[in-house]
Amino acid sequence: MHVQLTFCLLLFTIPVHWLPFYMVALYNYYHGIIDHSGINFKSQWWQPWQPDAEFHDQHHQFFHCNFGFNMDVWDKLHGTMRKTNRLYTEETFHGDAPLIQSAEAKAILENNDDPYLLEQMNKSDINVAK
């Protein structure tokens, strides 16, 4: 069963007034559109918990960091914010990627002919942790 469907089951077991339900749904739809727009909308002063749209773009691009959708506080707390100068691969878990200049990263690059890794290395200065 899909996870989001599981969340919706609560609506049928716990009474919820329509107004907070619609407010939460609108908030999520709004930020879903903003975060998937491809435009780097900046965090607003009135929503300090909401990261820049680039935060979510990098979640899709690198898939092993920036897990939060409407907050980056949990990624900061658990060390899963994307870090600069790191080599992320399919083997990267928990945000632990070796530094690009490290022997570990060089060994990964030498044993791998994936052009994506080289491209990623060139982009390694993106997503500076705030």
Ligand SMILES: [Zn+2]
């Ligand atoms: Zn997304």
